[in-house]
Amino acid sequence: MRFRVAARNTAPMHILLAEDDAETAALVERGLADAGHKVTHVADGDAAHRAGDAADFDLAVVDRMLPGVDGLEVVRRWRAAGIRVPVIMLTALGSIGDRVAGLEAGADDYLVKPFAFAELSARVGALLRRPPLAEAPTRFHVGDVTLDLLRREVRRGAREIRLQPREFGILEQLMRNAGRIVTRAMLLEEVWGFHFDPQTNIVESHLSRMRGKLNEGFDSDPIETLRGVGYRMRGGD
């Protein structure tokens, strides 16, 4: 199955933001609006629950500690009611147990406060276009790069490129999110399963090796480095 990534500027998405801290909410709301999304902001759990029930959101950003019904319970109720909106949970609680609880309640991603807006934005982008499981592609094609998950095979043009497993994992994440930023933390989570940031930049060394193999004999680099934020695979054919 071939999966072509759509152009970067698609139709605006409708995002529900449930956050009781006015300042954080204003920052997030402005950032998401700048990225072209329509944002509905609610400040407590009951309102969040009702809003999620009433309208069809493309994504919800839910603070874990909401007044009234807490964020975990809101997501749990949505899931129980069959509302499958992708959820990013924001929290000031960063322990291992808290993260597990958040994911078990049905959140798709979990971001610990304080966070860089670029991190939230990248995760919103990744979740918004995550295809439903049933349509999960096994083959990605971005520019002249092709990645086949089943055959563990990467080609650029006609040339086969041999990658180490971690390098393959990084390229897979970049291609799944072609045209969008993938942060270092996202790569650490997805490729290594680490929810902490090692002092040594293992992502960078693997990425630069992978990039070297990918670009050998080519003039253009399909991977962009955004300093301090992450990486992006140039989308579109």
Place this chain on the structure above:
Amino acid sequence: MTEKRRSAVYRIAFIYSGAFALAVALLGVLVYVAAERALRGEQDLALGEATAALERSYRTEGYAGLIDAIGERGSTNGVVTFGYALFDASGRKVAGSFDLDLPPPGYSNVAFRDPVEGLDHARALTTRLDRNLSLVVGIDSQVLERLDRLILSLFAGVLVLILAIGAGGALVLGSYLRRRLDRISGTAQAIIAGDMRRRVPVSPRGDEFDQLGIALNLMLERIARLLDNLRQVSADVAHDLRTPLARLRAGLEAALSVDDPAAQRAAIAKAVEQADATLALFGGILRIVEVDAGDVRQGFVTVDLTALAEDLVDSYAPAVTDKGRTLACDIAPGIAVPGDRELIAQAVINLLDNAQAHTPPGTAIRLTLRAEPGIARLEVADDGPGVAAADRARIVERFVRLDRSRAAHGHGLGLNLVDAIARAHGGTLAIEDAAPGLSAVLRLPRI
């Protein structure tokens, strides 16, 4: 004494010896009653036999024969004193030495006049031989009474002895238990008074009190560790978080007084960096506190340490090479430990980070995983400059950086977190001399 009355230990000891004495007293009463009944039965039997013999003499040889028979029988039969008397129809005694009034026919307890002792008690059997003659055979109860008295006094003596021994034992036992308990409560009092270092004294006997003491000491150890941890965190927050925050504030303040937008931008960018570093520091402290609190144990699964170590070496080798060092490994197959995969990964990563951060380029780093009996031994060693013996134990402590000026080399929490993770897994972290270089050895209980 009030103290003793309130004491559960004395109460139990006294109640126990009291109950024992009561049981002995009950046994005494039973023995007394049974012996009495048996002896009385014997007595009545002997009276019956004597009466039957005399009656036979009377029937065959008449009155004179009877008197002869009484004379022959004499007054004693072993230890038992018999008495005989004959009465006529009017109730007057006509013969015999037994000095009493005619009792009613059959067995009866009678009073008689003893020529030596005066009025005395006896058991008597009265039989009518014919219309004019009644025979009374009696046994002096003296022997029986003496026996009864002997039994009673024996038991009374034993009872007193038991009460004395019981009370003495209760006092000894009570004071012994009190002494043992006082040692525990003394420790508790000392701790309440603020001496957190006090521990319950434990004897080598290993009895129940020692086991309790050991359990309490372990609990105290844990509490002390948590308290130390809390104290340390407060001190750390006060000291090590204030410094970067002060620097951050000073930087922002300086940026306010500059007009050049480019300089302001740079100052803001620097401030964000400093804020991130401070947050990372804060996150590091919280992580250690979380691991130390021990809640992470609930999420333990079987971790394939062999696979994890290989994976980490694969992940780290390129970065290590980029920095001009080498990473080699020697990993034994099939080693698994119960634990949290991510925490163990973080521990190993911190050791690898550490080996890189404090060694010059060209250093060879080596990760070795070995199975020891019951233990998985993971070592990260380098051939760098190493650490002086005096500093080796210290670098595990929180916020200890041997070279304070090189702030770029982390926040001084790395090894402390590794130590916390090792402890949370029931293992240890040891910093050893690799001669040359430094070796960090992580030992975790193996499956």
